[in-house]
Amino acid sequence: MLQKPRGTRDFLPDEMEARRAVEWRLREVARRWGYREVCTPEFEDLELFTMRSGEGIIGEMYVFEDKGGRKLALRPEITAAVIRMYINEAKVAPKPLRWCYYADCFRYERPQKGRYRQFWQFGVELIGADSAIADAEVIMLASDMLNATGVRYDLKVGHLSFVKNLLKDVEPEIQRKIRAQLDKKDFEGLNLTLDSMNKPDLAESLTTLVACQDLNEAFEIAGAIPERERIEQTMGYLDAAKVKYSLNLGIARGLDYYTGIVFEGFADNLGAENQILGGGVYRLAHLFGGDDVASCGFAIGFDRVMVSLGESAGKKDTVAAIVCTPEARNRALDVAKAFRSAGIRTEMDLMGRGFGQQLAHAAKSAAFAVIIGQREVESSEVTLKNLQSGEQKTITLDAAVAEVVASGSRG
RNA sequence: GCCAGGGUAGGGUAGUCUGGUUAUCCUAAGGGGCUGUGGAUCCCUCGACCCGGGUUCAAAUCUCGGCCCUGGCCCCA
Numbered sequence: 001m002l003q004k005p006r007g008t009r010d011f012l013p014d015e016m017e018a019r020r021a022v023e024w025r026l027r028e029v030a031r032r033w034g035y036r037e038v039c040t041p042e043f044e045d046l047e048l049f050t051m052r053s054g055e056g057i058i059g060e061m062y063v064f065e066d067k068g069g070r071k072l073a074l075r076p077e078i079t080a081a082v083i084r085m086y087i088n089e090a091k092v093a094p095k096p097l098r099w100c101y102y103a104d105c106f107r108y109e110r111p112q113k114g115r116y117r118q119f120w121q122f123g124v125e126l127i128g129a130d131s132a133i134a135d136a137e138v139i140m141l142a143s144d145m146l147n148a149t150g151v152r153y154d155l156k157v158g159h160l161s162f163v164k165n166l167l168k169d170v171e172p173e174i175q176r177k178i179r180a181q182l183d184k185k186d187f188e189g190l191n192l193t194l195d196s197m198n199k200p201d202l203a204e205s206l207t208t209l210v211a212c213q214d215l216n217e218a219f220e221i222a223g224a225i226p227e228r229e230r231i232e233q234t235m236g237y238l239d240a241a242k243v244k245y246s247l248n249l250g251i252a253r254g255l256d257y258y259t260g261i262v263f264e265g266f267a268d269n270l271g272a273e274n275q276i277l278g279g280g281v282y283r284l285a286h287l288f289g290g291d292d293v294a295s296c297g298f299a300i301g302f303d304r305v306m307v308s309l310g311e312s313a314g315k316k317d318t319v320a321a322i323v324c325t326p327e328a329r330n331r332a333l334d335v336a337k338a339f340r341s342a343g344i345r346t347e348m349d350l351m352g353r354g355f356g357q358q359l360a361h362a363a364k365s366a367a368f369a370v371i372i373g374q375r376e377v378e379s380s381e382v383t384l385k386n387l388q389s390g391e392q393k394t395i396t397l398d399a400a401v402a403e404v405v406a407s408g409s410r411g
Numbered sequence: 412g413c414c415a416g417g418g419u420a421g422g423g424u425a426g427u428c429u430g431g432u433u434a435u436c437c438u439a440a441g442g443g444g445c446u447g448u449g450g451a452u453c454c455c456u457c458g459a460c461c462c463g464g465g466u467u468c469a470a471a472u473c474u475c476g477g478c479c480c481u482g483g484c485c486c487c488a
Contacts, residue, residue: 003461003479053488060486077488105488110412113482253488272483299488325447351441356449363450373447385448392448 007109007117017317019306023102025148026122026300033141035100035124040081042104046071051287052080052257062106074106079284079297082125087290095128102302114273114304123279123299130294132233135261135281136241138296139234142277143243145300146265151308153276155244157263158251159231160280162222166205170197182210183252210250218249227260234261257282263298267308276304318408321362322348324372325355332372335382335397339370342401344408346370363387368404 004010011019027037046063062074075081078101090097102122111117122145126138139157146153163182167175174193181190187207194203205221212218215235219228238245245263253262258280265277279298286292320339324332332348339346347366349358355373362369369392371383376394384400385392395403 006479049488057488060488079488107487109486110484111480115487273487275487278488323448354446354449356446356451358449359447360449360451363448369448371447375447383447387450390448390450 005117007111007115009116009118018309019302022149022306022309023122023302026145026302027100027102029141029145029148030100030122030124033098033137033144035098035126035141038082038085038099038101039103040075040078040085040101043072043074044081044084046073048080048084048288049073049076052284060108062108075103076105076107078103078105078121078123078299079125079282080288082123082297083127083284083290083295084288086127086293087285087288091290096134097127098124099127100124112273113271114301114307116303120302121299122302123297125295125297127295128293129296132230133237134294135230135234135296136237138279138298139238139245139261139263140241140243142263142265142279142298142300143245146277146305149305149309151267151276151305152269153265153267153308154246155263155265155277156248156251157235157238157245157261158247158249159227159261160252160258161225161227161231161260162209162218162249163206163252165222165225166202166209178206179252182206182250185210185250210248212249213247215247218247222249231261253278253280257284257287259283261296265300267304270304270308273304276301276308317345318368318404319366320344320346320368320370320404321358321366322346322372323355323358323362323369324348325374327374328372328377331377335370335372338397338401339404342405344401344404359385367407370400 030037046058046061049057049061057076058073061076064072066072082099082101086097100123102120104118104120106118108117109115124138124141126134139155143155146155163179167178170178174197178190178193181187181193190206191203194200194206209218209221212221215232219225225231248264251262251264253264260281262280263278264275266274267276268274270276277298277300279296281294281296283292283294285295322332322336322339336346336348349361351361353361359369359371367387369385369387371385371392373383376382379394380396381394382397382400383392383394384403
């Protein structure tokens, strides 16, 4: 039998409904903040991604050549494409641009819990606003969106200037190494690195800084930071808005184009791949030949959110099953039409089952049975049976529809 | 790329150590009886040893390779 490609998944209706429900909660929050959805191509010029992240990522992408000999790649992330689109299509649009996306991405990596080769990201990008309140808005939105999903998480907020300032006299190569070790909280390796440089007090400052939960203290450790006022303002807005976060000034976020605030979200029940959100302030547009523009954005690892939510994610659709005798089928079709017009998922027997077996099937798949037989045809009513409680009553069609609709809005 | 544990009907499983009858049980699915409560009950049916090589009279079972799954390492844009 044919298997699906490694690291991909099939989604059956139950799971799909759960995913759509969470997806729409995210969309709805983004919409309320004014972030409008955009869509970019599933594949792009390979160059777009190597310009952003370096040649090293080719090994972790789905790269192919098309029939015209173009080097293309399935998108491994969306930010680069969104910024390309901004430069191509929207450079002169009124600022700021508030955009969001929900899209699948592809990475050629070893699958494990919460990591798949095809995975979905829900992200937002705020383009062209360069202020403390802009940074704060994006973080507040991140918090709002994660809250809407119901996932349990920790939000960590940091800023690159602190570590950068402490390391300003260190060679770039070593800087990179130290930042990676701080990000991983690999203090053993960090001490080794610093020992070899003969700077014991730097180690002290760095480890204290990473653990530091107080902004003023952090400024004392890190020394004079030009962005101090903006950082204080941003954090002030977050505190005023009662955003739940903790300070983590060790966050490195891998790549060099991040310039300021950075933040990450972690689920507490996921194992090794527990990061469910990552983002920050970055400058990327100039890489793709645009004018330099400040941007801030984040992406939510949608699949990890779903794994973290587990079984709790699902909310079942209310289903009405029409149960009828063959003679009553035309009337039953009218009844079904009325239920469907009211927005109720309504199903009829297609298997030629007898009355009893229709009901038996309904009991497994529906919340209500709507019974239409000779008696109901004659009285122009329907018998509505609540399949959970077993109660039933013969009432008008309108009353039956109203009752099913009401039960759906409760659920 | 590395390490560990796995892969038996649609789902869940027994059997594997110690090779040997028609591969166990639950569930789901389909057909039939019953024809206004059948979420019951009775009868019937469908359906599996991941793939390939090796050992053997004989392989789900032992062995080698591959594929895939689960978790971890690495990486994580």
